[in-house]
Amino acid sequence: MRRVTNVLAAAALLAFLAAPPASAAPLPTRIVQASGRIVPIPAAIPHEEGDMVDRRIVPDLRWIAARFPIYVTDGYSGPLPNGRRAGCRGCHVRHSDHYNGLAVDIVPLRWSDRCDRSWRGITRLARWAEPRPNRPRPPFRWVGYKGDAGHGCGDHLHLSWEHAAAPQFQLAEWVEVFPVRGGEIAAQDPGAGPGGGAQPESTPQSQGGAQPEAGAAEGPQGGISTARSGGVSPRGD
């Protein structure tokens, strides 16, 4: 039994050592519309208890967690329909992607507050998501790490996904992701892609999840579908 456990542990370690291609080539991406909802992060993705995200980025997070030794310290930050709150209050900038459930803060699974070898896998992930400085690879909108105040090795990595502009504490009309099928990054669907890959899922308006009313008092006004590009701020931390 013990031996089996060791074999499994070795396999898991090998999975982390087998780096994904380090190329800066574009990732296949896909626009996911509708069916957004703020959900608990699944157990397969190591995370701080209670952390939640928009479910449309969960497959990408699963893929990342299977290949990089991540521990998510914060996802969605804001009110929930049940009157409770999720995430870290006062941790993020105004218009942060955390207020839409489309950003995560990440530290190593074996955390250290110093920039030591335990951060290697996180640095590798940061480079994978942003091969060139300040040029995040789509679907990533903003990558906070080296050179970004309050981020980096020994602090944390921030990843945001590209999405339609949305007031805080509301679900974005669409989210750009890299498609994952069978645990692997799937090639782009024929005819799919930004603007064309949306599946006719459910209703055009998002349901459940963050309660629109909850943020109305303090959130910016402006509807849910004002832009098809850009996101909501130069940064998303």
Ligand SMILES: [Zn+2]
């Ligand atoms: Zn962040």
